Structure formats: structure tokens, C-alpha cells
Amino acid sequence: xxxxxxxxxxxxxxxxxxxxxxxxxxxxxxxxxxxxxxxxxxxxxxxxxxxxxxxxxxxxxxxxxxxxxxxxxxxxxxxxxxxxxxxxxxxxxxxxxxxxxxxxxxxxxxxxxxxxxxxxxxxxxxxxxxxxxxxxxxxxxxxxxxxxxxxxxxxxxxxxxxxxxxxxxxxxxxxxxxxxxxxxxxxxxxxxxxxxxxxxxxxxxxxxxxxxxxxxxxxxxxxxxxxxxxxxxxxxxxxxxxxxxxxxxxxxxxxxxxxxxxxxxxxxxxxxxxxxxxxxxxx
Amino acid sequence: xxxxxxxxxxxxxxxxxxxxxxxxxxxxxxxxxxxxxxxxxxxxxxxxxxxxxxxxxxxxxxxxxxxxxxxxxxxxxxxxxxxxxxxxxxxxxxxxxxxxxxxxxxxxxxxxxxxxxxxxxxxxxxxxxxxxxxxxxxxxxxxxxxxxxxxxxxxxxxxxxxxxxxxxxxxxxxxxxxxxxxxxxxxxxxxxxxxxxxxxxxxxxxxxxxxxxxxxxxxxxxxxxxxxxxxxxxxxxxxxxxxxxxxxxxxxxxxxxxxxxxxxxxxxxxxxxxxxxxxxxxxxxxxxxxxxxxxxxxxxxxxxx
Numbered sequence: 001x002x003x004x005x006x007x008x009x010x011x012x013x014x015x016x017x018x019x020x021x022x023x024x025x026x027x028x029x030x031x032x033x034x035x036x037x038x039x040x041x042x043x044x045x046x047x048x049x050x051x052x053x054x055x056x057x058x059x060x061x062x063x064x065x066x067x068x069x070x071x072x073x074x075x076x077x078x079x080x081x082x083x084x085x086x087x088x089x090x091x092x093x094x095x096x097x098x099x100x101x102x103x104x105x106x107x108x109x110x111x112x113x114x115x116x117x118x119x120x121x122x123x124x125x126x127x128x129x130x131x132x133x134x135x136x137x138x139x140x141x142x143x144x145x146x147x148x149x150x151x152x153x154x155x156x157x158x159x160x161x162x163x164x165x166x167x168x169x170x171x172x173x174x175x176x177x178x179x180x181x182x183x184x185x186x187x188x189x190x191x192x193x194x195x196x197x198x199x200x201x202x203x204x205x206x207x208x209x210x211x212x213x214x215x216x217x218x219x220x221x222x223x224x225x226x227x228x229x230x231x232x233x234x235x236x237x238x239x240x241x242x243x244x245x246x247x248x249x250x251x252x253x254x255x256x257x258x259x260x261x262x263x264x265x266x267x268x269x270x271x272x273x274x275x276x277x278x279x280x281x282x283x
Numbered sequence: 284x285x286x287x288x289x290x291x292x293x294x295x296x297x298x299x300x301x302x303x304x305x306x307x308x309x310x311x312x313x314x315x316x317x318x319x320x321x322x323x324x325x326x327x328x329x330x331x332x333x334x335x336x337x338x339x340x341x342x343x344x345x346x347x348x349x350x351x352x353x354x355x356x357x358x359x360x361x362x363x364x365x366x367x368x369x370x371x372x373x374x375x376x377x378x379x380x381x382x383x384x385x386x387x388x389x390x391x392x393x394x395x396x397x398x399x400x401x402x403x404x405x406x407x408x409x410x411x412x413x414x415x416x417x418x419x420x421x422x423x424x425x426x427x428x429x430x431x432x433x434x435x436x437x438x439x440x441x442x443x444x445x446x447x448x449x450x451x452x453x454x455x456x457x458x459x460x461x462x463x464x465x466x467x468x469x470x471x472x473x474x475x476x477x478x479x480x481x482x483x484x485x486x487x488x489x490x491x492x493x494x495x496x497x498x499x500x501x502x503x504x505x506x507x508x509x510x511x512x513x514x515x516x517x518x519x520x521x522x523x524x525x526x527x528x529x530x531x532x533x534x535x536x537x538x539x540x541x542x543x544x545x546x547x548x549x550x551x552x553x554x555x556x557x558x559x560x561x562x563x564x565x566x567x568x569x570x571x572x573x574x575x576x577x578x579x580x581x582x583x584x585x586x587x588x
Binding site for chain 2: 002003006007009010013014017018021025086089090091093094096097098099100101104266267268269271272275
């Protein structure tokens with residue numbers, strides 16, 4: 001049997017097992033449900049408001065944006081936080097101690113996070129269909145756009161998440177990352193059209209994948225006329241594809257180098273040192 | 284199996300290992316014994332391929348661990364101290380998963396991985412096979428750690444401070460497990476410990492690491508004989524007690540009987556214990572080069588007497 005193929009299969013299985021754990025562990029499940037409920041609550045609150053300059057419900061527009069941003073949030077933050085935590089607790093060292101374990105570990109992580117995203121997006125979209133009107137999902141084109149934005153969004157954000165996970169020293173600093181990501185969401189035009197933000201904020205937002213994921217999802221799920229409130233009065237599919245691809249290429253180039261470096265430095269005593277540090281924090 | 288020559292490790296300007304040399308044969312259980320900070324963990328991590336050495340030659344299963352590939356990795360086992368990793372996994376699920384990485388590395392007569400239920404039974408976790416890892420007690424977790432270390436049927440197994448934090452009962456269970464392991468598969472085992480008693484119970488051969496060097500190498504018995512040639516002879520005669528150190532206690536006692544015959548009573552001959560020897564070696568190594576280990580051991584056995 002090919003050794004590499006065995007590791008790939010083990011990785012896929014690992015991803016599936018951890019995905020199952022996530023949806024059978026009550027605490028995890030409750031966290032997911034509460035987060036989803038909060039987002040939906042905000043949108044329901046915005047349902048009666050209209051997108052400025054139109055008669056379209058801001059709640060519905062926000063739903064589309066939130067679906068896009070949830071892809072990015074999971075790809076970036078969840079990936080980074082999981083990697084940091086499992087670096088600290090020795091999961092990575094275990095992977096290093098078995099043949100092809102790191103390959104299996106990373107494939108597993110990608111599968112788990114991607115699975116979480118797909119399940120999360122589906123769940124929110126289905127709930128949204130009952131709560132909101134005006135979603136334009138009747139055409140095959142809408143589903144096609146949704147699929148490529150989601151897939152490219154994962155390829156763009158997962159490697160960057162892995163890079164951040166490899167750079168962040170401990171679970172504590174991962175909290176700072178979450179703060180930064182929340183700041184990024186604020187300038188990404190998810191809850192309010194980005195055209196109403198100051199110019200410099202628009203540029204910051206457009207530099208990162210979150211804005212483009214929100215835009216891509218809006219383009220998939222909202223009527224064509226809504227493009228009028230976006231920058232350039234267009235869904236800018238080409239630019240979306242370009243920016244997300246650029247992030248994907250950058251991430252895929254840098255991530256293997258940093259992950260290898262992180263793996264190389266891993267040893268029993270480095271895990272023990274982190275454990276002691278974490279214990280002191282608790283004490 | 285294992286061949287280490289003049290291994291050196293330097294951090295900044297400190298030499299943690301200053302020329303470590305030893306070897307292990309197939310099926311041997313070796314204990315690397317030494318005080319905290321002697322370089323035991325550094326040594327074992329270099330052999331595991333987890334740390335790069337500064338200088339020296341290292342061959343583990345015929346390969347330099349610094350450049351070894353995944354096929355080499357499949358032939359060694361590392362027992363890690365778990366903390367909270369894989370908390371949501373069930374015991375059986377985790378072992379079956381980690382074992383699956385070894386399947387392509389089966390060799391004729393050496394099927395990999397170990398059958399998961401057999402393995403769980405071997406480490407005494409059958410009742411807990413369906414339990415989540417986070418629900419295991421400390422002792423059960425360590426058994427799981429050992430099971431993970433040996434799931435690929437390693438030819439060489441590394442255990443770093445395997446019983447740190449164990450209560451006496453867990454420690455005895457663990458010792459039984461290690462004995463069974465070395466009998467079962469003829470696996471070569473290298474373990475580190477700072478517990479002399481443990482080294483004596485588990486190992487065929489003890490290496491004492493102190494001050495960055497191997498200061499003694501041999502079976503527990505050999506060590507105490509080689510290091511403490513001097514013994515202490517106690518006896519009483521006419522109600523009076525005597526204590527006398529002797530380099531050759533046999534001759535000394537023969538002489539004693541020849542002189543005093545029947546009046547010698549309460550005769551006692553004591554060699555320095557392995558612990559005395561060990562303490563002397565460590566103290567001597569830590570106080571830097573100077574007097575030979577023999578002299579130090581002798582000096583201590585006198586003090587202890």
C-alpha cells in the first residue's frame with residue numbers, strides 16, 4: 001500500500017471523526033447554536049430596515065454577507081485557534097511521533113473546518129429561507145456562484161489560518177487574533193454597505209478576504225439590482241476571484257514553510273514547557 | 284540497534300551533553316539514570332529525531348535520526364506524556380486511528396499495527412475502550428500513552444520519565460507493563476528516570492548520566508560492585524562493638540576469625556548500596572573533573588558508614 005495515500009485516507013477519516021465529535025459534544029454544539037442564533041437575531045432585528053437607497057430588507061442583505069464572512073471566520077480564526085491549542089496541548093507532537101502523522105493531521109484539520117463551514121452555511125441558509133424574503137436562489141447561476149465563492153473562500157483562508165496558527169505562541173494570544181478579526185468584520189461591509197464607510201476603511205476592508213467573501217455571497221443570493229449599492233455598482237466577480245486567489249496562492253506558499261518549521265521545533269520538552277506555563281496561568 | 288558516540292549538545296555557552304557514548308543491543312532494556320538537568324531528556328529527544336545535536340555520531344536502527352524518514356519513524360515508538368490532547372476521542376477510536384498510519388509499514392513476520400483490541404487488553408484498558416480520553420484517570424491515561432507508543436509494534440521504544448507523578452500502585456502496574464513489553468516483542472527499550480529504584484527494577488543495564496557524560500554503564504549489580512570495592516565490617520567481641528572499613532572484606536574477616544575465633548559475634552559485612560554509589564557518582568560528576576569516580580564512591584561509603 002502506498003504510504004502517502006494511507007496518510008491521506010487517515011487524514012480524511014480523522015477529519016470526519018473530529019467533525020462528528022464537534023456535533024455530538026453538547027458544549028460545542030451549544031456554542032455553535034448560540035453563535036448562529038445571535039447572528040440570526042441581529043438580522044431579524046434588521047429585517048424591517050432597508051438597504052440605504054433601496055426598498056430591499058437590510059436583514060436579508062446581511063444574511064448573505066454573514067454567510068460569506070462565516071466562511072472566512074472559520075477558515076482564518078477557527079483554523080488558527082485549533083492549531084494553536086493543539087500545538088500547546090501536544091496533539092501536534094503526537095502527530096509528529098507517528099509516520100506521516102503531520103500530513104494526516106493537517107488534512108484532518110482542513111476536512112473538519114471545511115465540514116463545519118459547509119454545515120454551518122447550510123444550516124443558516126435553510127433557517128434564513130424561512131425567516132427572510134427576497135433571497136434570489138431560484139437560478140442555477142446562484143448556486144454555482146455560491147459554490148465557487150465558498151470553495152475558493154476556504155482555499156484562500158485555511159492556509160492563512162494555518163500560518164497564523166503556526167505563528168501565534170499560545171492559546172492566550174489567539175484571543176487577540178479574535179479581536180483583530182472582529183475589527184476586520186467591522187470594515188468589511190457585512191452589516192452595512194461598505195460604501196457608507198470612510199474611504200480609508202473601505203481600502204482596509206478590500207485588502208482582506210472577508211469583504212470579498214461577503215460580496216461574493218451577496219452576489220449569489222441577492223437580486224441583481226442590489227449591486228447598485230456596492231463599490232463600482234457591480235458584483236465585481238473578476239476582482240473577487242482575483243483577490244481570493246491571490247490570498248490562496250500566498251497562503252499555500254507560506255503555510256508549508258511555517259508548518260514545517262513549527263513541526264521541526266516540536267518535542268516532548270517543548271510541550272512540557274508550555275504545559276507548565278499554562279498551569280502557572282491557571283494557578 | 285542504538286549507537287551513540289561522543290554526542291554533544293550545547294545551548295548558547297552551556298554544554299548540556301559533553302561527549303555521551305553508549306550502545307544498545309536488540310531486546311535490551313536500558314535505563315538512562317541521572318539527576319534533573321543532567322541531559323537525559325535532551326539525549327532521548329536527539330535519539331527520537333525531535334532535536335538536532337551539536338556534534339557527535341548517532342545511529343538509531345542504522346539511521347541518523349536527524350535525517351531519518353517516515354519509514355524509520357514507523358519502526359520506533361515514543362511514549363509521550365499526555366495532557367489534554369484528543370480529549371473527545373474514545374480510547375479505541377484513537378488507537379485504531381493512530382494505528383492506521385502504520386499499516387503500510389508492515390514487514391514480513393511483523394504485522395503493523397498491533398491489533399487494537401489485543402493492545403487495549405495488553406495495557407489493561409478493555410473496560411475503558413469506549414470511554415472518552417478526558418474521562419480517564421491519570422494512571423489510565425498513562426497506559427493509553429504507552430499503548431499509543433507501541434501501537435505500531437516498534438523495534439525500539441523510548442520512554443521519557445514514564446512514571447513521573449505516579450502513585451506507588453500505578454508505578455508497580457507500569458513496571459509490570461514494561462516487563463511484559465520487553466518479553467512480548469523483543470523490543471529494545473530506552474527509558475529515562477531519576478529514580479534509582481525504578482532503573483534497578485526495569486533495566487538490564489543502567490547508564491548514569493551526570494554532568495553531561497555517562498559516568499557509569501552496567502547492570503545494577505555490576506555498578507555497585509565496580510564502584511564500591513570497599514565494605515564496612517561490624518562485629519562485637521566481649522560485649523564491645525567494632526566498626527572497620529575493609530578493601531577486601533573476605534580476607535579481613537578470615538583474619539578476624541583467625542585472631543579471635545569463637546569470641547567474634549554479631550558479624551556484619553556491608554557493601555555500599557547502589558544508592559550510595561549513585562549518589563557518589565553524581566556528586567563527583569557535578570563537582571567537576573578531579574578525583575576519579577572510584578575514589579568518590581569510596582569516600583562516600585566511608586562517610587555513610
